[in-house]
Amino acid sequence: MPSRKPQNLDPVDTFARRHLGPSDAEVSEMLGALGLKSLDELVAQTVPATIRTKGGLDVGAPRGEHELLEELRGIARKNVLRKSFIGTGYQGTVTPPIILRNILENPGWYTQYTPYQAEISQGRLEALLNCQTMVCDLTGLPMSNASLLDEATAAAEAMVMCKSGTGGQKGVFFVDAGCHPQVAAVVKTRAKAIDVTVQVGDARTADFAKLGVFGVLVAYPATDGRLDDPRPVVDKAHAAGALVVAATDLLALTLLTPPGELGVDVAIGSAQRFGVPMGFGGPHAAFMSTTDKLKRVMPGRVIGVSKDSQGRPALRLALQTREQHIRREKATSNICTAQVLLAIMASMYAVYHGPKGLTAIATRVHELAQALAAGLKRLGVGLGAESFFDTLHVLTGNRAAKDVVAAAEARGMNLRLLGDKAVGVALDETTTVADVTALLEVLSGKKVDFQVADLDLGAPAVPAALARKSAFLSHPVFNTHHSETEMLRYMHRLEQKDLALNTAMIPLGSCTMKLNGTAEMIPVTWPELANLHPFAPPSQAAGYKRIVDDLSSMLAAITGLPAVSLQPNAGSQGEYTGLLVIRRYHDERGDKQRRVVLIPQSAHGTNPASAVMAGLRVVVTACDAQGNVDLGDLRAKAKEHAADLAALMVTYPSTHGVFEEGIVDICKIIHEHGGLVYMDGANLNAQVGLSKPGEIGADVCHVNLHKTFAIPHGGGGPGMGPIGVTRALAPYLPGHPLISTGGDKAIGPVSAAPFGSASILPISWMYMKLMGDAGLKKATEVAILNANYMAKRLESHYPVLYRGKGGRVAHEFIIDLRPFKDASGVEAEDVAKRLADYGFHAPTMSFPVPGTLMIEPTESEPKRELDRFCDAMIAIRAEIQAIADGKMDRAVNALKMAPHTAEVVTASEWARPYRREQGAFPTQFTRDHKYWPAVGRIDNAWGDRNLVCTCPPTEDYGE
Secondary structure, eight states: OOOOOOOOOSOSOBSHHHHOOSOHHHHHHHHHHTTOSOHHHHHHHHSOGGGBOOSOOOOOSOOBHHHHHHHHHHHHTTBOOOEEOOOTTOOOOOOOHHHIIIIITOHHHHTOOOSSSGGGBHHHHHHHHHHHHHHHHHHTOSEEOSOBSOHHHHHHHHHHHHHHHTTSOOOEEEEETTSOHHHHHHHHHHHHHTTOEEEEEOTTTOOHHHHTEEEEEEEESOTTSOOOOOHHHHHHHHHTTOEEEEEEETTGGGTBOOGGGGTOSEEEEEOTTTTOOOGGGOOOOEEEEEOGGGGGGOOSOEEEEEEBTTSOEEEEEEOGGGSHHHHGGGOSOOOOOOOHHHHHHHHHHHHHHHHHHHHHHHHHHHHHHHHHHHHHHHTTOOBSOSOOSSEEEEEOTTSOHHHHHHHHHHTTEEOEEOSTTEEEEEOOTTOOHHHHHHHHHHHHSSOOOSOGGGOOOOSOSSOGGGBOOSOOOOSGGGTTOOSHHHHHHHHHHHHHTBOOTTTSOOOBTTTOOOOOOHHHHGGGGOHHHHSOOTTSOGGGBHHHHHHHHHHHHHHHHHHTOSEEEOOOOSHHHHHHHHHHHHHHHHHHTTOTTOOEEEEETTSOTHHHHHHHHTTOEEEEEOBOTTSSBOHHHHHHHHHHTTTTEEEEEEESSOTTSOOOTTHHHHHHHHHHTTOEEEEEGGGGGGTTTTBOHHHHTOSEEEOOTTTTTOOOOTTTOOOOOOEEEOTTTGGGSOOOSSSOOSOTTOOOOSSSSTTSSGGGHHHHHHHHHHHHHHHHHHHHHHHHHHHHHHHHHHTTTSOBOOOOTTSOOOSOEEEEOTTHHHHHOOOHHHHHHHHHHTTOOOOEESOSSTTEEEEOOOTTSOHHHHHHHHHHHHHHHHHHHHHHTTSSOSSSSTTTTOSOOHHHHTSSOOOSSSOHHHHHOOSHHHHHSOOOOSSSOBOHHHHHHTOOOSOOOHHHHTO
């Protein structure tokens, strides 16, 4: 009998076939529609030969899902979980299981996109309005945004806000020494770039008028737990013409007088302890609230109440004219996203517990801290402050503080070093009576022979003058859903109002809404990854170090840029960080005059906003009729600014969805004039495996892990924006005051945590290793194929604006709707709203060209979904033609009246000149699987004229 060896020993649960939407047969069919025989032939016609990489990706062979999850589990277990009492803005918390499973682990919530199409985003908008209401109520200030990236960057944003709010004449921002060290450090980084002087000291004794201060940042409570009355500082600052920012704690504010009642102008902080795991630093939702007079200079997204076409209450993004996409280099912030998923979790935590539940949690934590203080006094251990909420400044007497910290670690606890003779101990929701007993023994060095429950707490630790007297969270939403049944149904009702990737394709150009695979998402909630404090001793974070090192190496190989920082926790922060690194490089070489950044007119609005944040001057360069960078104009402006040229910011492939043939020459022009090239990685999904920014000529490239590398968008965040840089720039990668990272000449930190939103890094780690070299490359090829197939199907119905030299588009393309306006009155917005009736999220609207739609299908959508979308667009084109031909009324038609709600379609009266079925059920698919928009078209102008950004009275919903 002939020898027979095993043939099928490799894992069969490979991921690429799950991730890539089209089957091999569908790939062949789409190639045939393009007149092509292979993906290689498509790539040859699309990607310029001059930039195609000959090197591999060095990620390795594709892995099986089960096998890789087991490997990652082993890596995660290298993290050592200790009870962390370190504090500094990161606290243990209990995520209610109902929120864990039905929000954080639910693709109906984590695969949503930023709510630009408000009619199909009412669920997350309501949850975010709840978040704003929660923040406003707890801080006692009337305006809040829908979250920022983290507490430290929120403080930096508040600094700029204060400068703008005081007229911008003064140049000193005062940071009280009681603020968390990472907060002060990030503020300093931001301040240095915009020529603001940061003065750190004791706000109680500082002379603000003499210093010329425009803003003051105080901590309430302080980083070491001290609880001072801020009113004297507030009064002194206001007398000197300065504004006051309070970094505060939402849980503490259930017991403390809110900052707004103390005269504070801006309140900031982190909502992390409202049910969001520490996750080695993030992602967490920062919050910001402010007075009414500062609302138009407040950064970030704001959710507002408006009304729809039927006069019903409806929610939307308010005050969008402040955003950098519109204001560009005139913007005071580059924030283009938020931490929506985490803000929703925090708001749901407040909804679930309600004001009584939150107060009970806070009271318990506070009494545990009081008991610890009473026990220490009984054991002869002194405290640095008698007033506190949950954190004690413990004096170690004749023992070295480092010895006490070491003794605690040996007992399975992490304390914070506050100097040679003091430690910090921060208690939280997860603290137990047994923990307090163990802490008493470690901190005193004695055996405890009494019961914690028997201790006399003594005088109140919160002074009577700071005890909260005002009510909070009185809206019914925070007082209704306290049983699991009610909470489950409430979250499900909101989820059903939204369109996420579990409903349909989201073809947003430049946003790359690809599959967020379940196997990639599972590790996020593992305790070993979710519950580690970002400032735990490095010896306890070996698992995270391995993930960070692996991911950095893979990103370096993919981009062709050898040094990587994972600290920037958003794409916009990656831009800002990259430019700061470039600026420091020039400064170190003695070229401090190099402050000009050339930016093509087609660039994302974040590009010029980030440049201004980095203290650079924007010069706009022209694009030609084909949407490419105008080489003549670029060359002229590079020559004009040769002496002061810092960098070019360029997106590749271009924002117009084209691989520009001249990109290598573009990079050479900048380098010849002493500048560096910053490549925006928004469109990296069209490059992976085919070309590398570092080989093209880029010196810096930021990478949107939430686009190219499968971290979900979460309704508008979290995101991650690491940067890759050349060896020459590696020394300047950002550092951190508490954990060693970055280069030996590092710029200051740009995020609160040393590795940004570390707990979501395993998603991209899993994606890259599951796909392997071959899968990553094929993903890029299929993304390009899907876009070209759709462009081919739509080109006879809509003008496709830009194509490359070979007649192909990249991974996205733009269709032009402007020609239809004169003949039919139909505009891009009408088509966007009409698509909701067909069960789709609209493509990116009016960017980068007004009156257009930018379509990006990604590699994850199967041919049937591409065809369903194309069929919808072709049917809409016929509806447009019917209007142009006079067969449909120009003002009252299915497009102008879109989207159609169930309430409108089922009303007893129907006075419209088209059938109900045409409005609501335009295809067989919509008859079988109908997604109903929750509201009709929203009146944006009315919402801005009548600004309401907290939960309106319940009766308003019932009108």
